[in-house]
Amino acid sequence: MPRKNRSVTEILFDWVNYLLLGLIACLMLLPFMYVIAGSFASEAELTERAFFIIPRSFSLDGYKYILSSNSIFHSIFVSVGVTFVGSLVNLLFTVTMAYPLARRDLLGRNTVLNLVVFSMLFSGGLIPTYLVVKALGLLDSYGALILPGAISAFNLIIVKNFFQELPAGLEEAAKIDGCTEIGILWKIVLPLSKPVLATFGLFYAVGHWNNFFSALLYLNESSMWPLQVILRQIVMLSQGVGSASQLDTTVQLPEQTIKMAVIVVGTLPIMMVYPFLQKHFAKGVLIGSVKG
Amino acid sequence: MPRRNSIHKLGGEGVNEIATDPGRTTGLLKARISKSTTMKRLKRDKWLYVLLMPGILYFLIFKYVPMWGAALAFKNYQPFTGFWASEWVGFEHFRNFFQNPDFFKLLRNTLLLSLYSLAIAFPAPIIIALMLNEVRASLYKRTIQTLIYIPHFISMVIVVSLTYVLFTTQGGIINELIFQWTGQKIDFLADPHWFRPMIILQNLWKDCGFGTIIFLAAISGVDLEQYEAAHMDGASRWRQIWHITLPSIRSTIIVLLILRTGDLLDNGFEHIYLMSNALNRDVADVFDTYVYTMGITMGAFSYSTAVGLFKSVIGIFLIVSSNYLAKKFGQSGIY
Numbered sequence: 267m268p269r270k271n272r273s274v275t276e277i278l279f280d281w282v283n284y285l286l287l288g289l290i291a292c293l294m295l296l297p298f299m300y301v302i303a304g305s306f307a308s309e310a311e312l313t314e315r316a317f318f319i320i321p322r323s324f325s326l327d328g329y330k331y332i333l334s335s336n337s338i339f340h341s342i343f344v345s346v347g348v349t350f351v352g353s354l355v356n357l358l359f360t361v362t363m364a365y366p367l368a369r370r371d372l373l374g375r376n377t378v379l380n381l382v383v384f385s386m387l388f389s390g391g392l393i394p395t396y397l398v399v400k401a402l403g404l405l406d407s408y409g410a411l412i413l414p415g416a417i418s419a420f421n422l423i424i425v426k427n428f429f430q431e432l433p434a435g436l437e438e439a440a441k442i443d444g445c446t447e448i449g450i451l452w453k454i455v456l457p458l459s460k461p462v463l464a465t466f467g468l469f470y471a472v473g474h475w476n477n478f479f480s481a482l483l484y485l486n487e488s489s490m491w492p493l494q495v496i497l498r499q500i501v502m503l504s505q506g507v508g509s510a511s512q513l514d515t516t517v518q519l520p521e522q523t524i525k526m527a528v529i530v531v532g533t534l535p536i537m538m539v540y541p542f543l544q545k546h547f548a549k550g551v552l553i554g555s556v557k558g
Numbered sequence: 559m560p561r562r563n564s565i566h567k568l569g570g571e572g573v574n575e576i577a578t579d580p581g582r583t584t585g586l587l588k589a590r591i592s593k594s595t596t597m598k599r600l601k602r603d604k605w606l607y608v609l610l611m612p613g614i615l616y617f618l619i620f621k622y623v624p625m626w627g628a629a630l631a632f633k634n635y636q637p638f639t640g641f642w643a644s645e646w647v648g649f650e651h652f653r654n655f656f657q658n659p660d661f662f663k664l665l666r667n668t669l670l671l672s673l674y675s676l677a678i679a680f681p682a683p684i685i686i687a688l689m690l691n692e693v694r695a696s697l698y699k700r701t702i703q704t705l706i707y708i709p710h711f712i713s714m715v716i717v718v719s720l721t722y723v724l725f726t727t728q729g730g731i732i733n734e735l736i737f738q739w740t741g742q743k744i745d746f747l748a749d750p751h752w753f754r755p756m757i758i759l760q761n762l763w764k765d766c767g768f769g770t771i772i773f774l775a776a777i778s779g780v781d782l783e784q785y786e787a788a789h790m791d792g793a794s795r796w797r798q799i800w801h802i803t804l805p806s807i808r809s810t811i812i813v814l815l816i817l818r819t820g821d822l823l824d825n826g827f828e829h830i831y832l833m834s835n836a837l838n839r840d841v842a843d844v845f846d847t848y849v850y851t852m853g854i855t856m857g858a859f860s861y862s863t864a865v866g867l868f869k870s871v872i873g874i875f876l877i878v879s880s881n882y883l884a885k886k887f888g889q890s891g892i893y
Contacts, residue, residue, distance in 0.1 A: 393849065
């Protein structure tokens with residue numbers, strides 16, 4: 267639209283709109299910036315100054331505490347391990363199932379697809395799932411954090427749609443050259459799907475890193491807890507208003523800087539992968555919404 | 559020739575000879591062909607079925623066995639007797655649940671939270687998407703988008719932790735600021751009156767940005783000439799939003815609304831569980847947390863399965879009926 271035609275109300279409209287959006291974005295960001303700043307500040311500065319983005323004092327007490335605390339340090343290792351192994355399992359299960367389902371002439375394909383879609387609509391519920399995990403002997407094992415969510419039906423369908431879009435000629439040619447189905451998947455389809463694999467690997471990884479519920483449900487042994495559960499212990503249960511259940515009495519009342527440092531550690535990996543995620547998720551969400 | 563090709567593709571080499579002479583394919587032969595075709599196809603694709611196996615097993619074990627296990631709701635399950643030996647009790651658990659004085663408290667808390675979030679957290683992404691669509695400086699638009707999507711990827715534990723650190727009466731920054739202005743502190747975390755506003759606020763913060771993606775995608779399909787024509791005719795920006803942009807995302811809004819009504823009894827267990835404490839139980843207890851407390855903490859497996867099943871069935875009923883209503887009013891619905 268030509269600029270000279272703009273009336274005063276139009277210009278005002280734009281200014282207010284830009285300002286409001288900027289404000290919304292700031293509200294999204296400020297809590298993080300304050301907590302990051304606070305995690306590097308001394309406890310004294312936190313109580314004295316109201317709000318700050320750049321700390322005057324510089325202290326690593328919060329992070330030193332994390333390094334010295336066995337339970338926190340160990341939980342970080344657990345989270346990293348579960349995230350890594352879990353995402354690999356997710357990708358393996360998702361890809362091996364999506365590939366055959368991408369073949370339109372596969373006998374029984376529709377039955378399996380209906381099975382998958384129905385599981386998105388109706389679930390047996392929390393307790394029956396818990397009892398299945400228990401019956402499999404997975405309680406108090408890391409398998410309970412990985413296997414019950416090995417495939418996300420939603421992701422599976424998107425990956426299947428992607429495989430379907432690949433040119434069929436390549437596979438035909440490989441078959442004529444004597445390649446088996448598994449060979450085709452490994453040597454031709456997967457190399458072509460690297461961006462998709464990276465995207466869904468990241469999505470699954472974020473899910474594992476953020477997972478709190480499975481650990482709460484399936485892990486009674488506190489020495490096995492991942493970071494999210496320990497984080498809750500430190501930040502919420504030490505507030506005095508926290509729920510009485512599962513209170514770990516060995517953790518003494520931590521200071522604000524320590525809480526902030528733990529929050530930063532819990533958020534950092536997400537922030538690190540966010541630029542890569544962001545590049546792909548808009549596309550992923552779109553594919554899903556159009557063809558889901 | 560094309561027909562022969564297609565049969566060849568389906569059946570492999572064996573049927574090829576017969577297919578070359580269509581006149582000979584009588585009914586009996588057809589049946590035989592289709593049977594042998596089935597076997598051929600199964601044999602040809604055997605590696606594909608091998609690949610399919612782990613996935614199918616996963617869905618059967620972790621999705622379908624629990625569905626069938628929901629039959630526990632009609633049994634009196636004891637861990638030591640096991641699933642099969644436990645006696646059938648019909649609708650006893652459902653009766654107990656509906657007659658429990660807690661039922662109305664749970665229903666009220668669940669529905670109030672859902673309705674508030676429907677009224678506030680549902681329209682928010684639509685409004686922000688409309689605002690973003692009006693931004694012409696594309697760098698500014700992209701920066702804002704990048705920033706407001708971030709909270710979606712942060713875990714609920716971190717979201718609630720941030721809330722605790724910022725809102726606590728013991729040195730939290732929000733309360734320090736309120737104290738400086740008014741000389742009083744507000745216990746956002748324990749005061750039952752503040753429970754629902756805090757939940758909605760957190761929901762808004764976490765997802766109002768990410769929720770815009772789907773609406774922005776719908777808006778991007780609008781032909782820009784429509785705006786130009788409207789501008790020529792002297793339509794203001796408001797009128798353009800109202801008559802061009804909003805109608806273009808109407809079907810998206812309706813689809814999301816239908817899906818949302820299916821979740822009316824779902825408040826997100828993690829979120830509520832993390833925000834509830836001894837002081838706000840009266841407003842914080844919802845169906846999701848009740849299933850967990852009764853089932854996992856207290857060990858009343860059958861009873862809490864019944865509560866969960868009640869929730870699922872109502873959810874499906876809501877989605878089907880809102881879809882029906884949407885279609886009745888001339889919208890496309892989700893299926």
